[in-house]
Amino acid sequence: MEFDRRAMLGAAASLAAVPAWAQASGTTARQRTISAMMTDEPAHLNYPLFNTRIMQEICGNIQESLLLFDWQFKPHPNLARAFEMTPDGMRYTFHLRPDVRWHDGVPFTARDVVFSCGTMLPQLNPRSRNAFSHVRTITAVDRYTVRFDMKQPFNAFLLSLMASSAPIMPAHIFEGTDFRTNPRNFSPVGTGPFRFNRWVRGQYIHLTRNPHYWRKDQPGMDGIYYRVCPTSEQRLVAMESGAADFAMADDIDTVVNSRMMANPNVIGRADAFNGTGEITVMEMNHRRWPFGDRRFRAAFMHAIDRNFLVKAINFGLGKVATGPIPSNLPYYDEKALVKYPFDQARARALLDEMGLKPGRGGIRHRFAIMMIPDGGGHWTRGCHYVKQALSEVGLDVTLESTDWPTFSRRSGNWDFDVDCNSYGQYGDPAIGTARFFLSSNIRKGVPQTNIQGYNNPEVDALFHKAAVAVDPAEIQKHYSRLQHVLTRDVAMCWLFERQPMFFYNKRLKDVIMGPNGPADGFGSVKLA
Amino acid sequence: MKDFLRVFFSRPIPLVGLVIFAVIVALALLAPLLFGRGPFIIVGMPLLPPGAPGLLAGSDVLGRDMAVGLAYGARISLLVGITSTLCAVGIGVLLGAVAGYYGGWLDDLLMRVTEFFQIIPSFVLLMVLVAFLQPSLSSTVIGIALVTWPQVARVVRGEFLSLRGREFVQAARTLGMRDARIIFTQVLPNALPPIIVVGSMMVGSAILTESALSFLGLGDPNLLSWGSMIGGSRSAMWVAWWTTVLPGLAIMITVLALNFIGDGLNDALNPRRRR
Numbered sequence: 001m002e003f004d005r006r007a008m009l010g011a012a013a014s015l016a017a018v019p020a021w022a023q024a025s026g027t028t029a030r031q032r033t034i035s036a037m038m039t040d041e042p043a044h045l046n047y048p049l050f051n052t053r054i055m056q057e058i059c060g061n062i063q064e065s066l067l068l069f070d071w072q073f074k075p076h077p078n079l080a081r082a083f084e085m086t087p088d089g090m091r092y093t094f095h096l097r098p099d100v101r102w103h104d105g106v107p108f109t110a111r112d113v114v115f116s117c118g119t120m121l122p123q124l125n126p127r128s129r130n131a132f133s134h135v136r137t138i139t140a141v142d143r144y145t146v147r148f149d150m151k152q153p154f155n156a157f158l159l160s161l162m163a164s165s166a167p168i169m170p171a172h173i174f175e176g177t178d179f180r181t182n183p184r185n186f187s188p189v190g191t192g193p194f195r196f197n198r199w200v201r202g203q204y205i206h207l208t209r210n211p212h213y214w215r216k217d218q219p220g221m222d223g224i225y226y227r228v229c230p231t232s233e234q235r236l237v238a239m240e241s242g243a244a245d246f247a248m249a250d251d252i253d254t255v256v257n258s259r260m261m262a263n264p265n266v267i268g269r270a271d272a273f274n275g276t277g278e279i280t281v282m283e284m285n286h287r288r289w290p291f292g293d294r295r296f297r298a299a300f301m302h303a304i305d306r307n308f309l310v311k312a313i314n315f316g317l318g319k320v321a322t323g324p325i326p327s328n329l330p331y332y333d334e335k336a337l338v339k340y341p342f343d344q345a346r347a348r349a350l351l352d353e354m355g356l357k358p359g360r361g362g363i364r365h366r367f368a369i370m371m372i373p374d375g376g377g378h379w380t381r382g383c384h385y386v387k388q389a390l391s392e393v394g395l396d397v398t399l400e401s402t403d404w405p406t407f408s409r410r411s412g413n414w415d416f417d418v419d420c421n422s423y424g425q426y427g428d429p430a431i432g433t434a435r436f437f438l439s440s441n442i443r444k445g446v447p448q449t450n451i452q453g454y455n456n457p458e459v460d461a462l463f464h465k466a467a468v469a470v471d472p473a474e475i476q477k478h479y480s481r482l483q484h485v486l487t488r489d490v491a492m493c494w495l496f497e498r499q500p501m502f503f504y505n506k507r508l509k510d511v512i513m514g515p516n517g518p519a520d521g522f523g524s525v526k527l528a
Numbered sequence: 529m530k531d532f533l534r535v536f537f538s539r540p541i542p543l544v545g546l547v548i549f550a551v552i553v554a555l556a557l558l559a560p561l562l563f564g565r566g567p568f569i570i571v572g573m574p575l576l577p578p579g580a581p582g583l584l585a586g587s588d589v590l591g592r593d594m595a596v597g598l599a600y601g602a603r604i605s606l607l608v609g610i611t612s613t614l615c616a617v618g619i620g621v622l623l624g625a626v627a628g629y630y631g632g633w634l635d636d637l638l639m640r641v642t643e644f645f646q647i648i649p650s651f652v653l654l655m656v657l658v659a660f661l662q663p664s665l666s667s668t669v670i671g672i673a674l675v676t677w678p679q680v681a682r683v684v685r686g687e688f689l690s691l692r693g694r695e696f697v698q699a700a701r702t703l704g705m706r707d708a709r710i711i712f713t714q715v716l717p718n719a720l721p722p723i724i725v726v727g728s729m730m731v732g733s734a735i736l737t738e739s740a741l742s743f744l745g746l747g748d749p750n751l752l753s754w755g756s757m758i759g760g761s762r763s764a765m766w767v768a769w770w771t772t773v774l775p776g777l778a779i780m781i782t783v784l785a786l787n788f789i790g791d792g793l794n795d796a797l798n799p800r801r802r803r
Contacts, residue, residue: 255589259766259767312574312591376759384568388569
């Protein structure tokens with residue numbers, strides 16, 4: 001009820017500003033406004049500072065990247081109208097569009113790219129840090145040309161410029177300021193199809209169309225409301241009643257997926273997050289016994305029926321994960337993998353072998369699994385299932401509930417036994433996968449790094465060799481070996497490859513245009 | 529006593545309440561014997577409807593047997609309901625008796641403390657308490673006792689105020705009885721009827737409060753209660769009604785039965801209504 005009234009008020013308020021072309025087309029402001037939802041509110045809107053899914057969904061409309069990627073992960077022009085690279089992979093040159101302006105009217109130039117890729121992104125965005133570490137210098141050749149000279153070839157360099165990894169930030173706003181406390185973190189400036197308009201804390205974030213957007217035929221809509229909608233049931237009702245147009249990834253609990261799919265007014269896309277390529281995992285603190293013992297981790301994997309996790313806990317959305325690289329991404333090599341089928345007898349044998357014999361009540365060992373605060377969604381259910389499965393091999397698990405700050409702090413500070421999370425692989429192992437296994441990325445206090453403390457010099461070397469190789473066959477050789485070593489070591493407990501859904505009301509079209517889904521923005525969206 | 533029983537059982541409503549309550553208590557006590565497995569054991573695919581093979585009440589979002597969950601949930605609900613009420617009655621009787629018996633500044637002081645607890649929204653206070661003490665069974669019991677004792681204290685104080693001037697109390701005092709002895713052996717037994725009625729009603733409301741806490745995820749995550757069953761299944765409400773409706777019905781029936789009993793006790797113990 002509240003929901004609709006607010007939408008109507010918002011629509012009424014923007015009526016005065018309806019452009020002539022829109023009035024002529026006979027649609028109302030309400031119809032030309034996209035209504036989306038937020039599971040929880042971000043603390044700020046500084047995209048690289050807190051690069052999570054909800055930020056990608058909002059800031060993807062405000063900030064843009066140099067390149068866009070199609071379904072085959074091939075690069076296409078965006079802010080860069082053209083680019084070339086030398087055959088040895090040592091130099092990339094980008095020619096920028098001359099007709100782009102920031103939302104505050106300042107022209108977009110090479111200075112912004114040099115600042116973003118050279119200073120701001122490596123400092124704030126964990127994935128950029130790794131990618132741009134291969135770059136020796138970034139030079140503004142002229143006002144609209146930027147040159148990247150590499151220390152060594154880095155074959156995932158172009159992919160690392162994907163929108164969700166490398167949004168270009170305004171130098172005139174951020175240069176010389178403290179990025180974390182800049183006041184424009186709460187009213188961001190970008191080049192994208194939608195401009196930031198208003199943020200009412202606890203209620204909504206409103207973006208309006210950018211009338212000077214450089215793609216003249218976009219955006220197709222007047223604005224986007226992101227409303228705070230904290231429970232899964234509310235979000236389902238909002239989608240079914242038409243009060244919300246979009247339900248992204250974690251918005252709809254997989255329990256009701258079948259009901260959403262049966263709704264004739266809603267279109268469901270399973271490919272909207274292919275670019276992220278998420279794997280749901282359990283991470284173990286290798287510093288604590290017995291998690292540092294490979295046999296314990298192998299027993300853990302054998303004790304869990306991951307087919308059940310996919311079929312029953314996640315209602316069929318996804319598939320069993322076999323290793324660090326999702327099966328639909330390049331370099332995946334099934335033959336190289338060491339597999340851990342569901343076999344509780346083997347799990348018991350492994351635990352016996354390492355001396356964890358059943359004690360009183362058949363219990364071999366007690367430990368805790370720290371749960372992500374997802375409001376009882378698939379992560380929580382997965383943890384409950386794992387607790388049950390492990391109890392059958394004599395491992396007694398205590399589940400720990402957390403809130404977001406606690407989860408980030410404890411995982412970053414290595415204060416946990418086992419935790420559960422999902423990580424995107426972002427199209428290339430060098431971008432999304434390496435960060436969890438490189439010993440150089442063991443960094444206390446920073447979540448989403450190698451928080452397990454996994455340390456294997458061979459893996460470090462292989463990741464480096466694979467990233468800088470030029471010959472595709474050689475890259476594949478290194479990544480195959482890596483998949484073998486990582487699965488042999490059970491370097492992480494890969495549970496399943498998630499397949500988040502994107503639902504939208506069929507009154508809209510051209511919503512998902514590439515594997516980056518919402519992270520590429522909703523400029524193309526129009527009324528069906 | 530005979531009078532009390534005759535009045536209590538003469539009307540159908542308290543009798544129905546008592547029978548239902550007895551069935552629930554029996555179910556809770558016999559749960560481990562009735563079912564060969566604990567409530568957390570996953571027995572099959574999730575969201576199987578009631579009546580599926582071997583599943584009397586269907587399965588929940590994790591594929592656990594709802595029937596087992598309901599029986600074990602009764603244990604938690606009754607345990608929390610009864611122990612927290614006993615604690616609350618203990619605190620309430622002690623403070624109410626002292627305030628009512630002695631009066632004066634002690635009464636003023638204790639009643640201000642009582643009012644302090646009464647003016648804070650009790651559920652908010654409870655959530656803060658439980659979150660502060662870490663969610664567990666004992667923190668739930670302590671929390672509920674701490675927010676519900678004021679109403680007992682109020683009732684007890686009122687009774688004591690009216691009783692302390694009576695002849696039998698004066699007689700006891702003349703005989704040289706100590707205050708504590710007068711309070712517990714002379715006044716308290718005469719003040720018991722309203723305490724019993726309030727207490728029986730409080731068990732019901734404590735069960736509701738515990739359910740609300742667990743629903744919000746502030747119960748003990750390693751125990752299954754009716755509230756946590758609803759909380760954990762609410763996303764499935766639209767595709768599997770039984771996951772939320774059945775524990776909801778269980779809460780409703782239990783609380784209703786306790787209120788029926790409370791009504792019956794009130795009728796039987798209230799001298800003005802006992803004819």
